[in-house]
Amino acid sequence: MTTTALEEIYISGLESVFSGLSKIGKLGDKPEDGYDRPAWSHEETKAIDYILDYAKRNGIDVWYDGLGNGILWIQGKTNKIVAGGSHLDTVPEGGLYDGGLGVAATLLTGIELKKISEEKPLERSFCGFIFRGEEGSSFGSPYKGSRGAFGPPFEKEILEREYNGIKLRDAVGLQSFNYEYLVNGVSSLSEKRRLYEGLAKYEPPEDVQLDINNIYSFLELHIEQAKLLEQMKLDSEKKKIFLGLGTSIRGARRLRFIVRGHWDHSGGTPNDRISGEWDNSDKKQKRAKYRSDANLAISYLNVAINEIKNKYTDQGKDLVATPSGINSDKELNEALGVYKSALNKVCAIGYTSWDIRSNSKSIREKFVEEVKDKISELQKEHNVSIEIENLGSSEPVEKLNYDLINLNKKTCEKLGYVPVEMPVGAGHDTAVVAKSGIPSGMILTSCVGGKSHRKDEKIYLEDALAGVNVYANSMLRLVMAETAVTR
Numbered sequence: 001m002t003t004t005a006l007e008e009i010y011i012s013g014l015e016s017v018f019s020g021l022s023k024i025g026k027l028g029d030k031p032e033d034g035y036d037r038p039a040w041s042h043e044e045t046k047a048i049d050y051i052l053d054y055a056k057r058n059g060i061d062v063w064y065d066g067l068g069n070g071i072l073w074i075q076g077k078t079n080k081i082v083a084g085g086s087h088l089d090t091v092p093e094g095g096l097y098d099g100g101l102g103v104a105a106t107l108l109t110g111i112e113l114k115k116i117s118e119e120k121p122l123e124r125s126f127c128g129f130i131f132r133g134e135e136g137s138s139f140g141s142p143y144k145g146s147r148g149a150f151g152p153p154f155e156k157e158i159l160e161r162e163y164n165g166i167k168l169r170d171a172v173g174l175q176s177f178n179y180e181y182l183v184n185g186v187s188s189l190s191e192k193r194r195l196y197e198g199l200a201k202y203e204p205p206e207d208v209q210l211d212i213n214n215i216y217s218f219l220e221l222h223i224e225q226a227k228l229l230e231q232m233k234l235d236s237e238k239k240k241i242f243l244g245l246g247t248s249i250r251g252a253r254r255l256r257f258i259v260r261g262h263w264d265h266s267g268g269t270p271n272d273r274i275s276g277e278w279d280n281s282d283k284k285q286k287r288a289k290y291r292s293d294a295n296l297a298i299s300y301l302n303v304a305i306n307e308i309k310n311k312y313t314d315q316g317k318d319l320v321a322t323p324s325g326i327n328s329d330k331e332l333n334e335a336l337g338v339y340k341s342a343l344n345k346v347c348a349i350g351y352t353s354w355d356i357r358s359n360s361k362s363i364r365e366k367f368v369e370e371v372k373d374k375i376s377e378l379q380k381e382h383n384v385s386i387e388i389e390n391l392g393s394s395e396p397v398e399k400l401n402y403d404l405i406n407l408n409k410k411t412c413e414k415l416g417y418v419p420v421e422m423p424v425g426a427g428h429d430t431a432v433v434a435k436s437g438i439p440s441g442m443i444l445t446s447c448v449g450g451k452s453h454r455k456d457e458k459i460y461l462e463d464a465l466a467g468v469n470v471y472a473n474s475m476l477r478l479v480m481a482e483t484a485v486t487r
């Protein structure tokens with residue numbers, strides 16, 4: 001190809017996008033009060049509307065797919081599609097930048113590409129996605145919009161799940177989209193919609209066919225939601241900006257261990273021994289004979305799981321494990337009678353839930369097997385029964401596309417930022433897109449104190465802009481077919 005070297009894109013106006021977004025779904029007067037934009041809420045629709053309207057006013061074609069994912073489109077010379085995007089829903093009392101940063105980057109990149117395309121048509125088409133309902137906090141499953149578009153379909157049962165007193169099927173319906181795309185195995189991208197309110201004035205372009213099979217690459221920019229990148233900057237002498245390039249995305253397995261013992265008097269029931277009956281050869285059996293203490297067993301169980309985790313991470317294996325809920329589910333507490341615990345009782349019932357993640361499915365499953373072995377030991381030792389409940393899992397993306405990592409690396413270096421290859425800890429829509437076979441990549445930027453999924457989530461504007469510009473310039477290379485990506 002005889003192209004002259006491309007100009008660089010330079011994006012500076014991130015605040016202009018967030019000044020509008022920061023008014024939608026907020027919980028108080030200030031952005032610091034947090035946001036609530038659940039999946040298929042009016043607030044989520046309003047936020048997507050706002051971005052689509054912004055894009056349309058800058059000459060970009062926009063529409064909704066059949067499920068309500070927002071689409072930005074710039075037609076190129078070929079059917080090959082260079083894609084990117086993120087989400088605008090939030091966890092309850094969430095922040096402005098989780099998902100929002102990637103959407104703002106996609107919008108601003110689209111605007112620059114549109115300007116360029118007016119002088120020199122894009123070689124490949126550009127498509128921006130604003131996915132619905134990425135967060136698992138509403139309706140109990142993450143990646144709802146992206147799975148509706150890229151699969152795999154959910155079990156039908158998901159449609160009946162309620163959040164804020166409304167079923168998922170009704171929430172989708174109320175926003176005038178078709179919930180069937182969540183479960184019927186047909187890509188929601190096959191349908192183009194406009195809303196009856198808000199975007200009624202924008203008709204989707206008729207001739208565009210958004211076919212998943214034509215998507216050439218996918219990129220997502222996201223805040224890191226941890227503090228590695230921030231720390232690297234603080235530790236570096238020249239206070240350079242570090243950007244994360246995802247090498248893999250961890251998949252999670254969630255387990256709940258329900259521990260059952262029996263209620264006893266905390267004073268009358270001996271802990272360890274009763275005089276005259278002590279048998280040194282069999283201490284553990286003796287102890288168990290008198291008590292069947294669920295709380296104590298849970299404590300030992302949590303420590304034991306953590307120790308197994310340490311063994312794995314000491315060996316350099318990718319694994320994170322978190323005791324994310326101890327007797328913390330209101331309804332379950334009611335159902336199991338956990339509330340019957342009292343100061344003067346030995347406890348008969350309780351549970352602990354673990355969130356276990358790794359970028360390797362085999363490592364994660366081996367770990368779970370070891371935990372199960374340990375549980376049979378603990379059951380005997382503490383004279384309790386331990387039931388293991390599966391609360392769901394998501395599969396890891398063991399390898400994100402290396403050509404995209406390389407492209408982003410080169411872009412980072414060109415713009416003067418330090419690229420850091422790292423596994424992505426949190427789940428993202430990219431995992432869904434990558435799993436569908438589309439070459440995918442992620443760029444991560446720091447967030448203040450690593451804080452995310454909370455209302456005081458903040459970015460460093462300079463670092464965020466670095467991420468946006470690497471995203472934009474890598475996109476430019478991709479849409480101009482200056483770089484090839486192998487599947």
Ligand SMILES: [Zn+2]
Binds near residue numbers: 098134
């Ligand atoms: Zn997110």
